[in-house]
Amino acid sequence: MIHTISLGTHVLAQGTFIRKLGDGRIEIDTGGQRLAGTPVAGPLSAPRSGSPLRRLMSAPRWKGGLFAALSAIPLAFAAATAPRAQEASEILNVSYDPTREFYRQYNTLFRDWWASQGHEEVTLRQSHGGSGGQARSVIDGLEATVVTLALSADISAIAERTGKIPADWQTRLPHNSSPYTSTIVFLVRDGNPKAIADWDDLTRDDVQVITPNPKTSGGARWNFMAAWAWALKEHDGDEQAARDYMTALFHNVPVLDTGARGATNTFTQRGIGDVLLAWENEAFLALAEQGDAAFDIVVPSVSVLAEPPVTLVDGNIRSDAQRAAAEAYLTHLYSPEAQALALRNFYRAWDTSAASEEDISRFPAVERLSIDAFGGWALVQPTFFGDGGVFDQIYEGQ
Amino acid sequence: MSDTNLMTRPTPVTTEPRLARHILIGTVVTLIAALLFAPLMAVFAEALRQGWAASFEGLTSPDARAAMRLTLIVAAVVVPLNAVFGIAAAWAITRFDFRGKAFLITLIDLPFSVSPVVAGLALVLLFGANSWLGAWLIDHDLRIVFAFPGILLATLFVTFPFVARELIPVMMEQGRAEEEAALTLGAGGWRIFFTVTLPNIRWALLYGVLLCNARAMGEFGAVAVVSGKIRGETTTMPIMIEMLYNEYLSVAAFSLAAALALLALVTLLLKSLLEWRYADLLAITRRH
Amino acid sequence: MRAGYLSAPSPLPGFGLSFGITISILSITVLLPIAALVGHGLGIGAADLWEVISARRIRAALALSFRAALAASVFNLVFGLALAWALVRYRFWGRRLIDAAIDLPFALPTAVAGIALTALYAPSGVFGQLLSPLGIQIAYTETGIWLALIFIGLPFVVRTVQPVIEEIDREVEEASATLGARRTYTLRRVILPMLTPALLTGFALALARSFGEYGSVIFIAGNLPFQTEIAPLLIVIRLEEYNYDAATAIGLAMLLISFAMLLTINAIQIWSRRRIGNV
Numbered sequence: 001m002i003h004t005i006s007l008g009t010h011v012l013a014q015g016t017f018i019r020k021l022g023d024g025r026i027e028i029d030t031g032g033q034r035l036a037g038t039p040v041a042g043p044l045s046a047p048r049s050g051s052p053l054r055r056l057m058s059a060p061r062w063k064g065g066l067f068a069a070l071s072a073i074p075l076a077f078a079a080a081t082a083p084r085a086q087e088a089s090e091i092l093n094v095s096y097d098p099t100r101e102f103y104r105q106y107n108t109l110f111r112d113w114w115a116s117q118g119h120e121e122v123t124l125r126q127s128h129g130g131s132g133g134q135a136r137s138v139i140d141g142l143e144a145t146v147v148t149l150a151l152s153a154d155i156s157a158i159a160e161r162t163g164k165i166p167a168d169w170q171t172r173l174p175h176n177s178s179p180y181t182s183t184i185v186f187l188v189r190d191g192n193p194k195a196i197a198d199w200d201d202l203t204r205d206d207v208q209v210i211t212p213n214p215k216t217s218g219g220a221r222w223n224f225m226a227a228w229a230w231a232l233k234e235h236d237g238d239e240q241a242a243r244d245y246m247t248a249l250f251h252n253v254p255v256l257d258t259g260a261r262g263a264t265n266t267f268t269q270r271g272i273g274d275v276l277l278a279w280e281n282e283a284f285l286a287l288a289e290q291g292d293a294a295f296d297i298v299v300p301s302v303s304v305l306a307e308p309p310v311t312l313v314d315g316n317i318r319s320d321a322q323r324a325a326a327e328a329y330l331t332h333l334y335s336p337e338a339q340a341l342a343l344r345n346f347y348r349a350w351d352t353s354a355a356s357e358e359d360i361s362r363f364p365a366v367e368r369l370s371i372d373a374f375g376g377w378a379l380v381q382p383t384f385f386g387d388g389g390v391f392d393q394i395y396e397g398q
Numbered sequence: 399m400s401d402t403n404l405m406t407r408p409t410p411v412t413t414e415p416r417l418a419r420h421i422l423i424g425t426v427v428t429l430i431a432a433l434l435f436a437p438l439m440a441v442f443a444e445a446l447r448q449g450w451a452a453s454f455e456g457l458t459s460p461d462a463r464a465a466m467r468l469t470l471i472v473a474a475v476v477v478p479l480n481a482v483f484g485i486a487a488a489w490a491i492t493r494f495d496f497r498g499k500a501f502l503i504t505l506i507d508l509p510f511s512v513s514p515v516v517a518g519l520a521l522v523l524l525f526g527a528n529s530w531l532g533a534w535l536i537d538h539d540l541r542i543v544f545a546f547p548g549i550l551l552a553t554l555f556v557t558f559p560f561v562a563r564e565l566i567p568v569m570m571e572q573g574r575a576e577e578e579a580a581l582t583l584g585a586g587g588w589r590i591f592f593t594v595t596l597p598n599i600r601w602a603l604l605y606g607v608l609l610c611n612a613r614a615m616g617e618f619g620a621v622a623v624v625s626g627k628i629r630g631e632t633t634t635m636p637i638m639i640e641m642l643y644n645e646y647l648s649v650a651a652f653s654l655a656a657a658l659a660l661l662a663l664v665t666l667l668l669k670s671l672l673e674w675r676y677a678d679l680l681a682i683t684r685r686h
Numbered sequence: 687m688r689a690g691y692l693s694a695p696s697p698l699p700g701f702g703l704s705f706g707i708t709i710s711i712l713s714i715t716v717l718l719p720i721a722a723l724v725g726h727g728l729g730i731g732a733a734d735l736w737e738v739i740s741a742r743r744i745r746a747a748l749a750l751s752f753r754a755a756l757a758a759s760v761f762n763l764v765f766g767l768a769l770a771w772a773l774v775r776y777r778f779w780g781r782r783l784i785d786a787a788i789d790l791p792f793a794l795p796t797a798v799a800g801i802a803l804t805a806l807y808a809p810s811g812v813f814g815q816l817l818s819p820l821g822i823q824i825a826y827t828e829t830g831i832w833l834a835l836i837f838i839g840l841p842f843v844v845r846t847v848q849p850v851i852e853e854i855d856r857e858v859e860e861a862s863a864t865l866g867a868r869r870t871y872t873l874r875r876v877i878l879p880m881l882t883p884a885l886l887t888g889f890a891l892a893l894a895r896s897f898g899e900y901g902s903v904i905f906i907a908g909n910l911p912f913q914t915e916i917a918p919l920l921i922v923i924r925l926e927e928y929n930y931d932a933a934t935a936i937g938l939a940m941l942l943i944s945f946a947m948l949l950t951i952n953a954i955q956i957w958s959r960r961r962i963g964n965v
Contacts, residue, residue, distance in 0.1 A: 413775065413869075414869060414873075415869070419776055422768055422771070422772055422776075423772055423776055423778050425768065426765075426768055426769050426772045426784075427778075427780065427784070429765060429769075430769070430784050430787070432813065433833075433836065433837055433840065434784075434787050434788075434790055434791075434837075434840070435787065436806050436812070436813070437794075437799060437802035437803050437806060437837070438787070438790065438794075438802075440802040440805050440806055441794075441798060441802050444802075444805075479711070482707065482711075483707060483708065483711040483712075485704075486703070486704040486705075486706075486707035486708045486711075487704070487707075487708040487712075489700060489704040490701060490704040490705040490708050491708075493696050493698045493700075493701070493704075494696045494698070494701045494705070495696065496705075499956070500949070500952045500953050500956050501949070502708075503952050504945065504948045504949045504952050505712060505716065505717070506712065507890075507891065507894070507948050507952070508716060508720070508944075508945065508948065509716055510891050510894050510895050510948075511894030511895060511897060511898060511941075511944030511945070511947070511948055512720075512898060512940075512941060512944065513897075513898030513899070513900055513917075513918045513921070513937070513940055514898070514900060514901070515898075515900050515918050515921050515922055515937075516723070516898065516918075516921065516937040516940060516941065517719065519723065519921070519925065519930075519933060519934070519937055520719035520720055520722055520723040520937075521719050521722075523719075523722045523723055523726050523930070523934070524718060524719050524722035529722070551715060551719075554715045555715050555716060555719065558712075558715055558716055563891075567846070567849070567850075567884070567887075568849070571853065574696060574698060577698050578697055578698065581697060581698065581699075586699070587698075587699035587700045590698070590699075591700070602849075608789075609789060609792055609845075612789060612792045612793035613792045613793070615793065616792065616793045616794060616795045616796075617795075618795045618796055618797055618901050619796065619900050619901050635795075636795035636797065636798075639795055639797070639798060640795075640797055643797075643801070652798075655794070655795065655798040658793065658794070658795065658798075659790065659793060659794050659798075661793075662789070662790065662792075662793030662794070663786065663787070663790070663793075666786040666787070666789050666790075666793075667786045669786070670782050670785055670786045674782070
């Protein structure tokens, strides 16, 4: 006997009756397959539970899903191919942005020197980014062999949070573990039209100052401390007067870029602002790129001794051979050749014996106050740049 | 579409007055020029500021080549995975009823609305050295963040909804009558899919795949958090662009950006050409 | 026939397989990381979470992000509709090129887009030079944020509405015309209701996407606290301070807001589909 059934909403099918299903539907044989559905003439109480195609659907409904779920998990982890574990003679140098040229040249120098000492060849890998972000990556598991960052607070954060670096790391290498230093200078437009000579000019009403955000840029923290150093000295150590000066200074800042390069770009390319607070090496680099005709460097009466330190990440060392290579990588930064390389890349290095006269004479004389005068980065970082610190108060108070 | 007929008809009822049309077209073209083409031109102008040779040099450096390779590999893994997911999700959502469908669609849309920075943060919280899962994986020498899998997961996250979002409205629109008809004719599940569903959705699928591909190649925020930025190893093209830019290598940075934009434009033009070439076929599949 | 679409059981196979794949990939790529974020947030405790979020500066940033996203999405809603209509219905020079270029904001890395837009709209840029004599400043103001977000969200409305316009049967419009309706009346009362669900989807996606946008905005915004500092930037700032808890708190606040927006709009959509049928 031929029955007509309705499948879902759209389609009717006809076939010989096989059996009645419990929910008012019937199963029919269409000649090639068995289908279940609501008989068209029968009671039209369309069932909500279950599905019309029992044979296809009922039993394996969830089995298929389970299978798919299980097979997808290894799929995701199959992608998690273990990247090569650090080989014995492999060094990953996690550094900050402006050092790219320097470390590219230094890596070649070191590789050749290391091989000439009769050692196995060393693989050098390089990572660059904003100093704070790079430190965070190492904290979160980036397997740096050595870190070469913009300021010691970032390396101390790694030491504190991971224990992979001993607390006294900064005493391990000469000059506070800083093979090269820099300072903060002013970059002004050609001919210095606003006649900016020193820090007190920056709070004038007709001057706009460009500096990146100290929260996101290591260089900007040095900018801030350089200004602070001057203000404190100018007002004979009166902290409130220094704060007022900083508030007035940031009142003249129209844009807070997130990185040093962004700020340089805002100043040089977009034509915003009258003065850019910048790393000395960045200022020289901007001159080199834009040509001497576009900008002038103004050296303030007081600035800060900016020390970008380097250290070994002991906790990530896998073998003695790797440790030896990594330690040599850092100590060789103090060799005359490496120091000459740093000087050529606009960093103030210590050893001038192998450098050319041109590279040495470039740097103007400036009084550079050490960050230790303010208690060192361990104190400065939370007091000035922590949540609710001096920098936040400047804006909260407005 | 019967444009010619419309033009010759004395009073077309299905279009706007001539003046309105011209104003609309004028506004649209102006705004698009100012919003889309001008930035694109700016990118190309920056890339070619020092001539073709300098720009070419920027593109052929080993690091740039490694970045291109990584980006293409990531796209090659992410796009098929998202295509499979998109088809499965669209099939489940448009062909069946279940509780919480709106919720599921919302979950699928979620990656659109999660700030890429938050997505990266979530991955770091999950797989970073300071989480128990991350620590366990690192003990077993499995690296997720700061390695290829992390970049893959971040890209997968941000491109997740693209294919599904394209397919769901189309498959909803088409309904399931044709599939049900095929079923009564004896076709099995896979056969129905390949002979009935797939031909109907192939344009939407192609489109979703192209979008997913474009976004997979261009993603920056989420990948930046989990990349580790190891030169030549974990730097995708957008990461490399940022690094070059921060290193005062504007020409190289913008050359790479132009290459990325060009790659995207070519795929999109290809899609337009395909559509144009198969316009008749398309009209048929759309109408029925 | 489509009215009953959602309430009828389906005879088609493959629910288990497709649902399984959907849920498992969804879990691994989206839910697991989000769960980690939420889990971390729960570990902080509600009181501390609230303390972070209710800070004046964070409220200002969240409000700015939402306001700018809303303004940009409303603009994109109108402009996107006009653009989609022009692309489907009119034939003009450069149409195909525009059609292909709509998706550019997806493809261009957001940072590149931000830099390029800033170069154009800064006072020294091509457009900035034209606008600044009129007293209009775009870059480094809230307007700049709007501009970047309009750029980011543009494809969403166009691409969701475009296929629906293509689907519209001209017979409907002709019928409306023969019944004496004017063109504006037809557009308003016949066409617009058909486009509403797609418009809503596009609007929701654009809104949600631009709410969380970071890469392009930070270049064109001035990033000044209380003025042009967006919420995602605050997340990055908190991360740079190694303050994962505060970053998570802001991230969760943003997540909740966008999830609520999406859920509302998806619900409205399913409800409207049910009410007026599938269009």
